[in-house]
Amino acid sequence: MSSVPAQATPRRAATADPPPLYRVDDLEAEARRRLDPVHRDFFAGGAGDERTLRANETAFDGYRILPRVLRGGGERDLRIELFGETLPMPVLVSPTAFHRLAHPQGEVATARAVGAAGTVMVVSMAATTPIEAVAGAADPPARLWFQLYPQPDLGFTASVIRRAEAAGCRALVVTVDSPVFGRRDRDLRNGFLDLPPGCRCENMRDPESGRVRDIVMDATLDWARIEWLRETTRLPIVLKGILHPADARLAVEHGVDAVLVSNHGGRQLDGAPASVDALPAVVAAVGGRIPVLLDGGIRRGTDILAALALGAVAVGIGRPVVWALAARGEPGVRQLLDLLRAELARAMTLAGAVRPADLTREMILDRVPV
Numbered sequence: 001m002s003s004v005p006a007q008a009t010p011r012r013a014a015t016a017d018p019p020p021l022y023r024v025d026d027l028e029a030e031a032r033r034r035l036d037p038v039h040r041d042f043f044a045g046g047a048g049d050e051r052t053l054r055a056n057e058t059a060f061d062g063y064r065i066l067p068r069v070l071r072g073g074g075e076r077d078l079r080i081e082l083f084g085e086t087l088p089m090p091v092l093v094s095p096t097a098f099h100r101l102a103h104p105q106g107e108v109a110t111a112r113a114v115g116a117a118g119t120v121m122v123v124s125m126a127a128t129t130p131i132e133a134v135a136g137a138a139d140p141p142a143r144l145w146f147q148l149y150p151q152p153d154l155g156f157t158a159s160v161i162r163r164a165e166a167a168g169c170r171a172l173v174v175t176v177d178s179p180v181f182g183r184r185d186r187d188l189r190n191g192f193l194d195l196p197p198g199c200r201c202e203n204m205r206d207p208e209s210g211r212v213r214d215i216v217m218d219a220t221l222d223w224a225r226i227e228w229l230r231e232t233t234r235l236p237i238v239l240k241g242i243l244h245p246a247d248a249r250l251a252v253e254h255g256v257d258a259v260l261v262s263n264h265g266g267r268q269l270d271g272a273p274a275s276v277d278a279l280p281a282v283v284a285a286v287g288g289r290i291p292v293l294l295d296g297g298i299r300r301g302t303d304i305l306a307a308l309a310l311g312a313v314a315v316g317i318g319r320p321v322v323w324a325l326a327a328r329g330e331p332g333v334r335q336l337l338d339l340l341r342a343e344l345a346r347a348m349t350l351a352g353a354v355r356p357a358d359l360t361r362e363m364i365l366d367r368v369p370v
């Protein structure tokens with residue numbers, strides 16, 4: 001039970017602790033003040049006119065939560081099961097490139113915060129810290145999944161997968177929405193081309209030459225390659241970037257273990273639907289055969305609640321993690337995950353749900369005029 005005023009935050013004594021965090025969006029404002037404007041634009045930006053980028057967040061305005069009352073239930077239980085493991089909450093860290101542009105400790109800081117929260121960090125293939133160092137960074141260790149852009153060089157792709165497996169990654173997240181790099185006007189205008197000296201995509205280091213390869217976006221990628229991946233690893237495979245229900249069905253047919261409904265945070269095909277708008281049809285197509293995840297525009301506990309009620313098993317967060325990292329380093333990412341957990345628990349309590357499984361489709365009114 002919580003006693004009123006449940007929201008009061010004690011006045012702060014002078015301390016080294018980071019200032020309290022009231023809302024996820026505050027981190028963005030704080031990060032913007034600290035970041036090099038070119039890097040800020042890289043993190044914030046999307047493709048084309050950024051229609052999809054904007055839609056990811058505003059789409060949540062079109063859904064309303066129809067609460068149930070008098071259901072009791074006491075303490076909320078946010079745990080979910082995914083690939084045979086219990087996660088403490090249905091929130092994952094989606095893969096984002098170049099954490100060392102946000103903070104000197106980069107992916108190490110992120111992994112430590114995720115380890116403390118007990119949830120999953122999906123490490124980007126474009127991480128600026130080698131996967132082995134990310135895996136060794138956190139105590140307790142973070143649950144890591146590895147994000148892969150399948151490379152046309154199959155031998156190299158297999159070697160990256162072996163590294164991820166050896167480092168203890170527990171799933172492979174294969175990004176399928178990037179047959180070519182999205183055209184991002186902000187980066188073009190800023191001439192953002194190269195990482196600063198000493199900052200590299202360490203997971204792209206060639207095991208033979210020691211050279212760091214460029215990431216190739218491969219327009220020849222097709223379902224045969226997914227079959228090849230299925231034969232190449234025993235890790236669960238998550239396809240990231242599914243929006244069309246027909247592709248969700250094909251994913252199931254190809255033995256994929258989960259789909260992640262995503263438009264890459266609006267950075268690939270501008271004009272694609274907001275992730276949450278694409279979710280219900282994907283959930284219907286999958287029909288419970290594999291878990292459906294979602295990322296894009298999650299900024300509030302109520303956004304998580306809506307996505308779960310619409311059928312997602314868990315959600316991913318991208319930019320908020322980068323903002324938290326840039327603004328406050330590891331403590332910032334911890335605060336972000338704590339805040340989202342608390343917001344979700346409160347929203348579930350107000351909506352009459354004890355656990356994620358209690359969130360059902362009838363609790364969402366959609367096509368609300370905004």
Ligand SMILES: Cc1cc2nc3c(=O)[nH]c(=O)nc-3n(C[C@H](O)[C@H](O)[C@H](O)COP(=O)(O)O)c2cc1C
Pocket residue numbers: 042043044056094095096097124125126147175240262263264265266267295296297298316317318319320322
């Ligand atoms: C700066 C940035 C870098 C990203 N890097 C990757 C990446 O390396 N691989 C990938 O699959 N997705 C990448 N994404 C997409 C995210 O995984 C995720 O789909 C998206 O950020 C979710 O939307 P949100 O930022 O609104 O939470 C990136 C997104 C951003 C903003």
Ligand SMILES: CC(C)CC(=O)C(=O)O
Pocket residue numbers: 097126215264267
């Ligand atoms: C630099 C890219 C490889 C990372 C990415 O996927 C992105 O920026 O959206």
